[in-house]
Amino acid sequence: MSEPRTLFEKVWRRHVVVPETDDTPAVLYVDLHLVHEVTSPQAFAILRERGLKVRRPERTLATVDHSVPTDAASWAGGLGDMDHAARHQVRMLGDNCGRAGVRLFGVNSSWRGIVHVIGPEQGATQPGMTIVCGDSHTTTHGAFGALAFGIGTTEVGHVLATQCLLQRRPKTLCVEIVGTLPPGVAAKDVILAVIGRIGVAGGTGHVIEFQGPAVAAMSMDARMTLCNMAIEAGARAGMVAPDDTTFAYLAGRPLAPTGAAWDAAVAGWRKLASDPGAKHDRHVKIDVSRLEPQITWGTDPGMVMPVSGRIPAPAGAGHRKALDYMGLQPGAVIAGQPIDVVFIGSCTNSRLSDLREAAALLHGRRVARGVRTLVVPGSQRTRMLAEAEGLDRIFIEAGAEWHQSGCSLCIAMNGDRAGAGQFVVSTSNRNFEGRQGQGARTLLASPATAAASAIAGAVADPRPLLETERRIA
Amino acid sequence: MIEPFSVLESRTAVLPVDNVDTDQIIPARFLTTTQRTGLGRHLFADWRRDAHNEPRADFVLNRPEAAGARVLVAGRNFGCGSSREHAPWALLDYGFRAVVSTEIADIFKSNALRNGLLPVVLDPASHAWLMTHPGAAIRIDLRSCELHLPDGRPVSFEVEPFARHCMLHGVDPLGWLLGHEEAIRGFEEGRACPS
């Protein structure tokens, strides 16, 4: 009987091409390389400069998401108003992929979407894989029991050229989540609470494995939300052991195995979970049975509080700087804080279940006057599925904007942006200064909290509205 | 190909902020470039200039004493957030060759090393001294992995040995990786046949 191993160790060991030594890192094989327009042009340029080819185009999958407009007016105008530099970047990705034979879900593809939404949606993301992308939220794919992490552009070049990366083996941190989530409280609230607890550098040098009954009870969409924000705790990656929920999600996806190959794959995937007694370097346990909806009040995702609470007194200069930027007063109740914009989207919360959660509250209600509400599905396919069940009508009738898919207001690179001083309740993952536009103030929250806030025109707890829904039903 | 790095002598510029994220180092609106060069003028764009694009007199890099500094000392958890390699590109293009903190985010650290920007993680006491003495003339020796304070006192720091080797000798890690072609092929073939 071999010694007990963690999920991470099992995946790591299967991908070591050359083991690490004191002097040299491991050469680690990459199963799936995801590529987008913003962090790849310089990597393809490295290959060209050195006369190298893309080694495994069939293990590479590209899409455009960051800089493509999502608003109806831009699309009606044939994207004629697209920023010149962004257009050039998108065109370059097309050329680079075309030359290398890399599959690209381009601007007009119905499979296009945010890179971390389409990987799972296509079934390209599978348990036990190593997955990298020149994008820090690659951690999302860890929800399937893959080892998935973000890399820089030079390393994108390394992977294109060799299908491998130089890596030191990280440590592991087990975040055990116990208890049953109360109604109106979602995976987003859980991960915000985790980051609030361990801090924005709490996971540095570690891969987080999320374990426990609350994780086992989560849908794949919820697990993706959890792993997506592992990077916001500084972690290299987030992982969840694959189980029946994972397999049910993947079955029948376009790039998932079929027939006998499927059965063999599932049999292998079942063995990936951490063995009983496997040791993590660190362990944190969080009980969520009394967790409230969370919202951030500052300029990093660790500056977080319950939506029913008061803004904390500043602990140090960083907090004072954050409060100053946000224009918020310590001691004030955050609920009722007037807002200007609501953003429901991003690779954290733009999947069908996120849109359903928001739509459940917006159904038959109106967005408050003066609040711009953008609903931006994570992919064109998600958009299509949402429309098939009428979610678009609910959003539009409520006075929200229904967009094409993309990163949009999460990073404000594509023309969607908030103004200086504006308050944005956002389902994205980063509330950094200027992330949603110069001077814009981001309050991170779940889709339900975002929808409730859109209706109220101010930061609002979604639970009273949900309570009403339940009574009607 | 990166410029070899062995000894760096410089005054420091001090940015007394914790958790400096890569969105601050280089805001996303400058990421539509397809080049690696020319990003220095956008370094810390929104902290350096106000809404009217005028320099903010109180920002460290706009103060005369920071001119020519090649070492940036910043609060803990420097470089957190996005994986954009544009962050070290911007710092290097501006003129920095080293960043000093008590903690440096993983992806930023690896990106910095790949480009010849040295991430120096110091013990809290030495770091606190540097934070309170902007403009200190220091010496960083990558051969011995020591940072010498102005009084000559050496403070040791750690750098991943392979990255250090590459930086000292200007070795390109991609070349080294390509040298493992046979092992990579063997690995792929080994996987293809079911065991």
Ligand code: SF4
């Ligand atoms: S949605 Fe936001 S966080 Fe996700 S990949 Fe796009 S820009 Fe990055």
